[in-house]
Every structure is written in C-alpha cells, then in structure tokens.
Amino acid sequence: xxxxxxxxxxxxxxxxxxxxxxxxxxxxxxxxxxxxxxxxxxxxxxxxxxxxxxxxxxxxxxxxxxxxxxxxxxxxxxxxxxxxxxxxxxxxxxxxxxxxxxxxxxxxxxxxxxxxxxxxxxxxxxxxxxxxxxxxxxxxxxxxxx
Amino acid sequence: xxxxxxxxxxxxxxxxxxxxxxxxxxxxxxxxxxxxxxxxxxxxxxxxxxxxxxxxxxxxxxxxxxxxxxxxxxxxxxxxxxxxxxxxxxxxxxxxxxxxxxxxxxxxxxxxxxxxxxxxxxxxxxxxxxxxxxxxxxxxxxxxxxx
Numbered sequence: 001x002x003x004x005x006x007x008x009x010x011x012x013x014x015x016x017x018x019x020x021x022x023x024x025x026x027x028x029x030x031x032x033x034x035x036x037x038x039x040x041x042x043x044x045x046x047x048x049x050x051x052x053x054x055x056x057x058x059x060x061x062x063x064x065x066x067x068x069x070x071x072x073x074x075x076x077x078x079x080x081x082x083x084x085x086x087x088x089x090x091x092x093x094x095x096x097x098x099x100x101x102x103x104x105x106x107x108x109x110x111x112x113x114x115x116x117x118x119x120x121x122x123x124x125x126x127x128x129x130x131x132x133x134x135x136x137x138x139x140x141x142x143x144x145x146x
Numbered sequence: 147x148x149x150x151x152x153x154x155x156x157x158x159x160x161x162x163x164x165x166x167x168x169x170x171x172x173x174x175x176x177x178x179x180x181x182x183x184x185x186x187x188x189x190x191x192x193x194x195x196x197x198x199x200x201x202x203x204x205x206x207x208x209x210x211x212x213x214x215x216x217x218x219x220x221x222x223x224x225x226x227x228x229x230x231x232x233x234x235x236x237x238x239x240x241x242x243x244x245x246x247x248x249x250x251x252x253x254x255x256x257x258x259x260x261x262x263x264x265x266x267x268x269x270x271x272x273x274x275x276x277x278x279x280x281x282x283x284x285x286x287x288x289x290x291x292x293x
Contacts, residue, residue, distance in 0.1 A: 035148075059148065066158050074166040075271045081167075081252065082270040084261045091249050095242070098163060106159055106234065110227040113152060117223050125223045133151045140154035144161040146168035146202065 028135035032060060035131050042127050043120070052119050058112055063136050066105050070143040073098045153217040160212050160237050161205075164245040167252070168202045171195055174267060178259075181266040187258050194255045201248055208244075212237055 022030070036053050043049040076094055080086040120128065175195050182188040219225050219233055256264065 056148075059151070063151065063155055066155060066162075070158055070162045073162060075273060077166040078271040082265075082268045084256065084264040088249070088253065095163065095245065099242075102159055102162060102238075106231070109152070109155060109159075110231055113220070113230070114227045120223070122223060129149050129221055129223075131148055133148060136151050137154045140151075140158045144154070144158040144165055146165045146170075146205065 024135050024138060028060075028133070028139070031133045031135055032056070035133060038131060039128065042124050048119050052116065055112060055116050055119065059116075060136065062105060062108055062112060063140060066109075067139050067143050069098075069101050069105065073101075074143065149217060149221045152220045153213060156216045156220065156234065157209070157213055159234070160216075160241050161209065162241075163238075164205065164241050164248065167245060167248040168198070168205055171199050171202060174198075177267040178263075182259065182263050191255060191258045194251055194258065198248060198251050201244060201251075205244060208240065 036056055039052050039056060040049045043052055073094070080090055080094065117125065175192060178188060178191045178195065182191055215233070216237075219230055259267070
C-alpha cells in the first residue's frame with residue numbers, strides 16, 4: 001500500500017471514529033422520513049399518498065403512546081412489588097387501568113391498519129409491507145420484554 | 147406495510163400486562179440467598195421464585211408463537227380488523243392469566259419473607275410513575291428484581 005493510500009485509509013478511519021453514533025430518536029426520525037418518501041414514490045396518486053403519510057404519522061404516535069403506557073405501567077408494578085404492604089386490590093386497580101388503556105390503544109391500532117389497507121392497492125401493499133422501522137421496533141422490544 | 151413494526155406493537159399489547167412481573171428473577175434469587183438467613187424460609191422462597199421462572203420460560207415460548215401468528219395475520223391485506231381482534235383477544239386473556247399467576251406467587255412469597263427481608267430484596271423504582279409524556283428513547287435499566 002502506498003503512503004498516500006495509507007493516509008487516506010487512516011483519515012477515513014479517524015473520521016468514522018470521531019463521528020458520533022446517531023441516537024435511537026435520531027434514527028427513528030430518519031427512518032420515518034425515508035419511509036414517507038418511499039410511500040410517496042410507491043403511491044403515485046398524491047391524494048392517497050397524503051392520507052397514507054398521515055396514517056404513518058398516526059402509526060408513530062400510537063407506537064410512542066403504547067411504549068409510554070407500557071413503561072409507566074412497568075414503573076407502577078415495580079412500585080407495588082417493592083411495597084410489602086401492597087394489597088391485591090391495589091394490583092387489581094392497576095390492572096384495570098392498564099387493561100382500559102390497552103383496549104383503547106388496540107382499537108386505535110386496528111382502525112389504523114384498516115385505514116392503511118383501504119388506502120393501498122394489492123401491489124402497493126406488497127411493496128410497502130416489508131418496510132422496516134427498526135428504531136420503533138427497538139423501542140417496542142425494550143418495553144415488551146421482561 | 148410495516149408488518150414488523152405492527153407485529154412489535156401488537157406483541158407489546160400481548161406482553162404488556164405480564165412482562166413487568168418477570169424481570170430480573172436471577173437477581174431476586176441472589177438477593178434472597180444473601181438476605182434470608184432462616185434455611186427453611188429461604189428454601190421456600192427460592193421454590194416460589196423457581197415457579198416464577200417456570201412462568202418466565204412459558205412466556206418466552208408463547209411469545210415466539212404469538213409473534214408468528216400475529217405477523218401472519220397482519221401481513222395479509224385481506225385480514226379484517228374484526229378477525230384480528232378475534233385472534234388477539236384470547237392471546238390477551240392468556241397473558242392476563244399469566245400476570246395473575248405471578249401476582250399469586252408474589253403474595254405467596256410475601257407470606258414467607260419478613261418486611262425487612264422484603265425491603266432488602268425488592269427495590270422501589272428510581273423514577274416515579276408518570277401520567278404520560280413523550281417516550282424517551284433510552285434502554286431500560288435493570289435494577290432490583292422486577293425492574
């Protein structure tokens with residue numbers, strides 16, 4: 001390897017090493033923007049594309065709300081677990097509250113998926129269904145595993 | 147569309163009630179061994195944690211099956227919301243049963259430990275529960291037994 005090539009390789013390596021790794025939030029935002037661009041490229045009817053992009057935004061909102069709900073519930077369970085005098089009635093009240101929140105979010109998620117299927121053709125659905133929003137999936141994975 | 151993301155979302159619905167009760171059982175076991183001096187009570191407490199671990203294993207087995215079945219339903223464009231709901235409801239009921247089983251075991255454990263032993267084994271959360279707010283994209287820290 002020539003000296004010049006070696007300098008170039010070392011320079012590239014140094015640039016990589018000094019570049020900060022994007023946060024999960026930054027990755028999520030970048031993925032959402034890229035996916036919305038993919039939606040507009042796939043769905044050529046601008047009116048349907050607009051509605052699908054709005055549905056994607058709604059999907060993100062539901063994901064964040066579900067993750068927030070799960071995290072808050074986890075903290076409340078942990079507080080009851082740590083309390084020696086906690087009663088079954090207190091657990092039952094927490095479970096009722098969590099169940100109601102979960103049911104409401106499920107209805108929103110079902111409606112959203114129904115809306116997305118209505119807004120896409122078979123061919124568009126096939127093209128878009130494999131898209132990955134790994135940052136959102138990571139967030140959901142963090143709060144759904146013990 | 148977004149099948150993996152939607153599957154992760156529905157999997158969260160499935161797991162959200164029981165998963166928080168299953169964390170850090172190894173740590174619980176370790177703290178019981180370190181803090182419960184009475185042999186008989188310590189053994190009894192460890193047996194109960196062992197049963198919690200059995201539920202943990204069942205959770206992971208079921209999680210894999212549930213994930214596959216939800217993904218299959220979600221990726222089929224023709225699946226109607228009512229069909230999805232009908233498939234999801236029994237899964238949620240199973241998860242809630244698992245949760246109730248864990249709470250029963252929690253109260254069995256309480257009957258074996260003293261208040262001071264309990265305080266040494268189970269730590270309160272460092273962050274107070276909130277009513278909502280924006281999700282922070284930070285990996286959850288594991289602390290205490292079921293953090």
